[in-house]
Amino acid sequence: MRIIRFINEHSVPVLGALTDDGKVYPLPCADFMELVDQAEKEGTTPSDFIRSNIQSIKPLAAGLEDLQLLVPIVAPEVWAAGVTYERSRDARNYEATGGKLDAATFYDKVYDAVRPEIFFKSTAARTVGTGQPVYIRSDSNWQIPEPELGLVVNKEGKILGYTIGNDMSCRDIEGENPLYLPQAKIWKNSCSIGPAIRLVDTVEDPYDFQLTCRIYRNEEKVVEGTANTGQLKRKYDELVSYLVRDNEIFDGTVLLTGTCIVPPNDFTLQDGDRIEIEISGIGVLSNPVKRPSTHSVAV
Structure with a gap:
């Protein structure tokens, strides 16, 4: 499981999960550290947190090559x-x-x-x-x-x-x-x-x-x-x-x-x-x- 950031159709930076079969799912987190924190609050790993969140949603129609990628984390x-x-x-x-x-x-x-x-x-x-x-x-x-x-x-x-x-x-x-x-x-x-x-x-x-x-x-x-x-x-x-x-x-x-x-x-x-x-x-x-x-x- 990989984490990416990209610009969505509304020109807003969003976090996404990239599965090993190349599918991209938007995530309900603003950035990578929020994802980590949310998983920790639920007592689970980030990868398990992601799996539970993407079960009920469809992947993006666009592939990775079609997305405008950003740095995956804004490292201070x-x-x-x-x-x-x-x-x-x-x-x-x-x-x-x-x-x-x-x-x-x-x-x-x-x-x-x-x-x-x-x-x-x-x-x-x-x-x-x-x-x-x-x-x-x-x-x-x-x-x-x-x-x-x-x-x-x-x-x-x-x-x-x-x-x-x-x-x-x-x-x-x-x-x-x-x-x-x-x-x-x-x-x-x-x-x-x-x-x-x-x-x-x-x-x-x-x-x-x-x-x-x-x-x-x-x-x-x-x-x-x-x-x-x-x-x-x-x-x-x-x-x-x-x-x-x-x-x-x-x-x-x-x-x-x-x-x-x-x-x-x-x-x-x-x-x-x-x-x-x-x-x-x-x-x-x-x-x-x-x-x-x-x-x-x-x-």
């Missing part, structure tokens, strides 16, 4: 974990050392450390959904998507569901100096999530999600990579425990769990590209790449 904050896969560690080392792959760096240290890297990624205003453009920075020449599994959590850190995230990154800015990480990660439309949330109690093995990232240029596929969450070095509960440690988070926060798919080192995103990130059981997050025509420049 998006956080991210870094260097959680070996491939990510190697890529970060390449950036930091100028290609000297045998040179050890602080990325090796954090990969092997007890404490994971957790950093702030985005706010609701900077986060877009499937079909909406992600932006590239005007002051970077080496930019890539980072396809990641996202954890949707409540304020206590309980994992409620799984979604897809794109942690847009500037490899040259991060590689120049680790203190530049916020600028390498956070800017307008630098994060996308969606198209759905897979409810946690409907997932048999969360360490067996298959991830695929495809990048198209002029409708020709120029990059494709695959990974599996079984390659993660750390467990989800471990990452969440560090996020909430001495920290206040909010219901509906999303924590991205790191990437294992990195485009070739000579690749950078360009205006007009299209990024597709697919995760088994969740869907496909698709975003066109745009370079805004105007930028705010500090004087």
Whole structure:
């Protein structure tokens, strides 16, 4: 069972349930956290709450492909974990050392450390959904998507569901100096999530999600990579425990769990590209790449 948000025929955002056979049912809740709260009040799981509510109603005549999808949850904050896969560690080392792959760096240290890297990624205003453009920075020449599994959590850190995230990154800015990480990660439309949330109690093995990232240029596929969450070095509960440690988070926060798919080192995103990130059981997050025509420049 998956949860989506879309614009209905009255131009109003509504919550919907997407069944595994592709049928969409409108739900009597304004947003994902209200759904979770209603299920909790009735002493049941969100998936059982949904099943009981859709028994007496018909699915929408429109299919998923006909709907204008929104972010599945308006996440007040998006956080991210870094260097959680070996491939990510190697890529970060390449950036930091100028290609000297045998040179050890602080990325090796954090990969092997007890404490994971957790950093702030985005706010609701900077986060877009499937079909909406992600932006590239005007002051970077080496930019890539980072396809990641996202954890949707409540304020206590309980994992409620799984979604897809794109942690847009500037490899040259991060590689120049680790203190530049916020600028390498956070800017307008630098994060996308969606198209759905897979409810946690409907997932048999969360360490067996298959991830695929495809990048198209002029409708020709120029990059494709695959990974599996079984390659993660750390467990989800471990990452969440560090996020909430001495920290206040909010219901509906999303924590991205790191990437294992990195485009070739000579690749950078360009205006007009299209990024597709697919995760088994969740869907496909698709975003066109745009370079805004105007930028705010500090004087």
